[in-house]
Amino acid sequence: MTQRGESSKGIVCFHNSIFPEISNYVNHVSSDEPRALMCILDRWLRGKRSYRVRLPVRVLSGGRGVHVKTVTGSCHCGAVRFEISSAFTELTTCDCSICRRKNALMVKVHESEFKLLAGAESLTPYQFHSFTATHYFCKVCGIYPFHRKRVTPDFLGINIFCLENFDATGIPVRATAGAAMP
Structure with missing residues (x-):
């Protein structure tokens, strides 16, 4: 809030x-x-x-049960570096045309829990269909590190394979129906 x-x-x-x-x-x-x-x-x-x-x-966890982790991430060449804080309660996949091709597994974080550490000049945006979601790619290595979400534009979808030393074992994965969105 x-x-x-x-x-x-x-x-x-x-x-x-x-x-x-x-x-x-x-x-x-x-x-x-x-x-x-x-x-x-x-x-x-x-x-x-x-x-x-x-x-x-x-606040909700009160220090018990759910643990918020702060992790760093980057593209392949390291030009784009970022930091996120998340409880990692679930990961998502999407069946829209771009996510299917990227085959990314994502965690949703609020923009206040995301910090771009380096590489704003190395990011290139890509938009399609409704031109609401913005997918970012590194201009140097071509990796997709994150995107601004379409339905909830104050959130970002972070490619967990870009996170450093992150183990997704045991985190539930929810499939979203992006292809069915108007």
């Missing part, structure tokens, strides 16, 4: 004007108490017709 802040003590704060009904309750819930936070949100949201809440995994 973009309207949240996190203090150095791990306390989650909600903007009072956005969530006036729950801000008094939630502002004092520690990130060590994720269940209490989720119960408060659940009770408040049950009465709403529709809602979208995205909390950082670090």
Whole structure:
């Protein structure tokens, strides 16, 4: 949720004007108490017709269960280097025309959890069909390291084969039906 802040003590704060009904309750819930936070949100949201809440995994996990990893990645020649933070709860494949040809296995990360370390000038974008998703390739070696997603453009799909020392063993893989998108 973009309207949240996190203090150095791990306390989650909600903007009072956005969530006036729950801000008094939630502002004092520690990130060590994720269940209490989720119960408060659940009770408040049950009465709403529709809602979208995205909390950082670090807050939801409270330091237990889900572990956020920060890993670096690069293209083959090393001109493009990046860093991501993710809990790696699932990986995805896609059957659209470009993903089928790339045969990439991807992890979805929010743009705030992605940092391009080097090589912006070495990236070349490629768009097709709806011209919403942007797939990036290294101009030097041709490798696809990541793309900006079509349905959720504030997220990136990261090619896990570009991640350094990353072991995907045991992470569930979900197949997405990109070819069926209008």
